[in-house]
Amino acid sequence: MSEGSLTRAEVEHVARLARLALTDDELDALTPELSKILEHAAQVSALDTEGVPPTAHPLPLVNVFRPDVARPGLARDEVLAEAPAAEDGRFRVPRILGEAP
């Protein structure tokens, strides 16, 4: 497999990781598109980055803190008003099948 190109199976796997219920048509369209984009993006591997550290933050800031003081937050009504479903002051969701990782 050439660097940068994806199989449909790989795309399906990534869709599961990303919680996207892609249709077959979407998978058919996306697979070549993503492969092409990835191939282009993989050009970065042409550059020699031996010993070069990654830049996670463009600004060299450290130690930004907040004092440990509690303050009132949002009113529950305001928060639940935007919820798709609520019950007993909580967000209601369809059944969860497994424990958290």
Place this chain on the structure above:
Amino acid sequence: MADSAIAIAADVRAGRRRARDVLEQHLAQISAREADVHAFNLVTADDARARADEIDDAVSRGDDPGPLAGVPIALKDNLCTRGVATTCSSRILDGWRPPYDATVVERVHDAGAVIVGKTNLDEFAMGSSTENSAFGATRNPYDLSRVPGGSSGGSAAAVAAGFATLALGSDTGGSVRQPASLCGVVGVKPTYGAVSRYGLVAFASSLDQIGPFATSVGDAAQLLEVIAGHDPCDSTSIAEAAPALLADLERGVEGLRVGVVEELTDNEGIQDDVKAAVEAAADALAAAGAKTDRVSVPSTMYGLSAYYLIAPAEASSNLARYDGVRYGLRVDGADISDMNARTRDSGFGVEVKRRIMLGTYALSAGYYDAYYGQAQRVRTLIIREFERAYEQFDVLLAPTAPTVAFELGAKTADPLTMYLNDVCTIPSNLAGHAAMSVPFGSALASDATSGASALPIGVQVLAPARGEPVMFRVARAVEQAAPGGA
């Protein structure tokens, strides 16, 4: 459009003009042309009138409403506005009303500006044409068959069409500068951290910055002075207060060193007229006393590739929260995972899905180092090369967008073609540096039909981190030298 924000604010504060009158003029303009341009997702006329009245009352009481008193401003619809729909032009947030204001929204409000509405964008700020909006494209006020650029196309068009005097957008890979260029207005991407991101719906956290749109460099400077400065709600926000920009604006460019970036200007994808504009701007600066030369920053050619790994990776994580649980769209499912997946597939448009997939892949086990990791290292190389360039130059010049505005639908078939629109703007986001686009002449599109009018060109001024003061000085000089000048 005639009226500058600075002039309006001065008049309103002095009682020479009423904020309400200024607003009504702009609302009338919206009535006249918004149906064609579609700059807005939502026009907040009632709230705006109430606010304008408040400003006028304050002035008659002898209070000072602030440096943006009575100035109509449009906000990109990915900026949280309390109690007012904030959709990011996506179905997944259709109807969502934030319970809080973004910091920049508070700041412009407190400065006396009058918010006229929320503008259209490419969904979740992902795009370069505003065609990826779930609510229909925005059109370029100069030619309604063409795009305004993106992702902040609505904000750029709103200012260009006279719907608002000022606007705010967000810039992750060029999304303020590129539409500014295509719509013939000024657009600024500040230094990373100069403007608080609190309340900006995140796309790519290490690249996003909120930036001003205006019809003049002076107005853009005024707006940036209002919104910039430390915010304790944003850990990545620069510690200092906003830089002073207006004071030195007219200082001129005598003795400044200006470098034209070779790899970006000579790129074969750049329209000849655009290249000519950059050269002309350089010549004008030389005539005004600057020292100009060419400079090579080779790794900028890899900027696009690095960006299309870093931005989607961060986006894939930032957009994970849209799952139908707490707000926004929910499509029911057999269980939670099913509900999440159906909601997201239904709620997100195709470009957003592409980028989420790309980003998830770039971070996934076995691929992190080759893709995301490598891209972040290339980012360091770009920063280092820029640092070397800034040892010899105070600012750099380059095109903003490769061409003038293209037709709607012209670049939607192949995502890569669209992505190439950002090649000149992306490096500044990767480096966290400041950059802005200044209108400089116009030209016909390469596919122009006979009788078509010329379309705006933007020239980009780049500066190092915290280089806004010198950048604005140079931009002002470019503006003064522009054909049809200011």
Place this chain on the structure above:
Amino acid sequence: MAATATQTWEIVIGLEVHCELATASKLFCACRNEFGDEPNTNVCPVCLGLPGSLPVLNERAVEYALRVAEALHLDVPEHSIFSRKNYFYPDMPKNYQTSQYDEPITRDGWLDVDGERVGVTRAHLEEDTGKSLHVGGGGRIHDADHSLVDYNRAGVPLLELVSEPDIRPAEQAKRSVEELRATLLAIGVSDVKMEEGSLRVDANVSLRPEGSSEFGTRTEIKNLNSLRSLVRAVEFEVKRQSGLLESGERVVQETRHWDEDGGRTISGRSKEEAHDYRYFPEPDLVPVAPTDEMRTRVRGSMPELPAARRARLIDQWDIKDEDARVLVDVPGLADYAERAVAALTSGTPKDVANWVRQDVLGYLNERGLSPAVLAPEMLAELVGLVADGTISRGQAKDVLTESMADEKWPRDIVEARGLAQVSDTGELGAVVDAVFAREADTVEQYRAATDDKDRKKKRNALMGKVMAELKGKGNPQLVNQLLDERLG
């Protein structure tokens, strides 16, 4: 060691402990960090992960992490960062957890457990998730109809501690948690209540043939709500794994759930693919670079650690290891004992320790109370009364119970009940003389006795008469002394 018919297995245990830090506000926002409030009343845009929200790090959480580093001898690297752990679950508002991955705030330390070192691989900061309630199907997740989510706990600061797989028997796992708990409590970073979830323990268990240096496949056990569950679960898992290995089967690397009622571990993993967390550095937070000033300040504020306190009490009070351990382990008990000792006017610290270890602790355990409800000065008074001879030890037991239950001073109880012993030797001597006079026969039988048994019998009889005459209020030691003197 688990010995089965054909093989001796070495048990290898590693612990993963999550400790809720007792800060006033959450890790990344100013919402109240409080257990038990009405659902979704301690939430804000940040901990709800609303679009546009951003985290800002709580400086006290960092300070607490540095305190733990001091107490557990952990290294503090100059540079540490937060990372995102990406997965979907409804109790996580952003569908990623802001945690620490390859650059944790502390690493490579140890805890002393009964003279042996248990390695601590790392201790890092991360945010807690919300809580879900499962509706229908008896409240269990697998049979539920739907679930309800409360985000009050989302964003609460956690310190995750991971031990080296240094722990051998189940009992040592329990002791390690007890020692860790006492330490975290002593340095004031958490209230470490397993029953409230402010201390959560998962155990990794594997077996290997005795003498082997390679590790066997391990399983992770979750849902251990008490130390007793920890021990039972480990013991069950050891049996289960050795059973598998004995019959030639492999142990599957998985997460298992401890079923308290059924007394067994159950395979927990759904059939989903293994999680790919796609860790990357958190772009919304900047690195933490603990300064010398920060570390010096923390060092200066460190209280006495459990091991040091135990050693001091053993040395100063002349008590046994076991007693010292109990005193220091039970939250608040050592404080109570030390304040009592400070208030003594007569009697010894050892006396105090004995009373605390037996009667006081028994009383508290019976009623599920904390030592904080008791007044240590009252115990000091009681100990003094016994030392003075005002009351006997036997009497003191009852007086103490009444003192603790009714918050009354022992002296007042003694007076009210007229319990004071007669300790005046003159008075006692007179009674002894009177009894000797009346029981002259017994006295003579004592003197004439030929064996010890007989002598003892006669002496006891006299003792009994004297005590009866004194209506039980004779100070027994003094009476015995006088008897010995008179009997010669």
